[in-house]
Amino acid sequence: MNFSIYLPDVKSRRADNPPVLYYLSGLTCTDENALVKSDFTRFASKNGLAVVFPDTSPRDVNVKGASDSWDFGFGAGFYVDATEKDYMENFNMYSYVTKELPEIINAYFPVDGNRISITGHSMGGHGALICHLKNPGMYRSVSAFAPICNPTNCDWGKKAFSGYLGNVENGKNWDATELMRNYNGVETKILIDQGTKDKFFKDQLKTEAFLNVSQERNYPVEVRYQPNYDHSYFFISTFIQDHIEFHARYLQN
């Protein structure tokens, strides 16, 4: 498994090790896209955060159908643990980003693994939301850029859940809107930015569904509809400062 990690400059660091922000990327991405395109570095540096970028799927394994389309298989792990036989051995991105990878990061890098937060874009925004909702209190703060909020109700999610989990119904346990319905853990703050000219906004992302359920439950989710922004890294780089400063507030001490 590939990943990238950013460590803030030792000289500008506090005496203690830096907290860690996990950044989950979207469909077709590797660990490198956000690393080079999101403009996160100056703000991670200024706020003294380490940032970890996992890949979006396993690579270089021989898995049936994993190379056939851009929205399933390689580059499209969807942050679930697969139960279907062709995928269950390799496609366990949920366990990877919540357990295996943090263990590696904490063991090999000078970070404070007790202070972690999570963010992501699109499929990775979905990942950030469910990693929190399935692990109340594990992350100090959660944010997302244009997340897939209700994947059992959009084509990307239906395809992924059918393939990895056997059917869409099984995906309800990996769907932020469904998980929010029954969530009763600690109310970690969630920040979401969503561009209004994002071409996936209405059909794939379903921001309103998640916001409605969150509001019914009085869960503190801040959704910011950003006028005229699209789904691109220019959208991310425009608001990355806000997200990093948001997480930094909860990650200090």
Place this chain on the structure above:
Amino acid sequence: MNFSIYLPDVKSRRADNPPVLYYLSGLTCTDENALVKSDFTRFASKNGLAVVFPDTSPRDVNVKGASDSWDFGFGAGFYVDATEKDYMENFNMYSYVTKELPEIINAYFPVDGNRISITGHSMGGHGALICHLKNPGMYRSVSAFAPICNPTNCDWGKKAFSGYLGNVENGKNWDATELMRNYNGVETKILIDQGTKDKFFKDQLKTEAFLNVSQERNYPVEVRYQPNYDHSYFFISTFIQDHIEFHARYLQN
């Protein structure tokens, strides 16, 4: 010819059209690399600058030997006007970036073509320096990230000049250090950043040669040796704010 242009938000613009910063890219790049990797947007926006990114060579033309290596031909126009017969029709990047492209930009975009500055990286830093030195007063300010300062004295330059111009000697008219020896035009300020752990620093870039000649002539060149930085876009993105603010000072009114 491909190029990219960034225009600052109309609403945040002054009543007059914005000035233009030309950004010349390095070997192997297209117009897109710096666009997505240099983190220039927030500073160009804040300072109200348009930024134009030319490609580094013509593309999609049938030219002998232009696809054979990464440091000659496509992606490696070297900002000269070729005189050798295989290249003289298509490889005229100097005329393109100093004349043809500005005419297009000024005709089709809401910019103030009378206020322009120039910067670049590596081969593009060489380009920025010679475009100024061959056109005294055309640019209000000049900067470069890790420029090739004395190409008649390094392998990249020798290969390019031999191919495009017939021999290295002919390259002296396209070499910043050589041009500086005899320069007697307006002393436009030049800012150069150079990483000390840049693997091309000593053999290819020859920063000292240019600095020495400039100092002999009392020309105002500021060279900043940045400790431990390499030749990458992370180096560029770290110092892009300084360069944009440097140009903005000279481009206002």
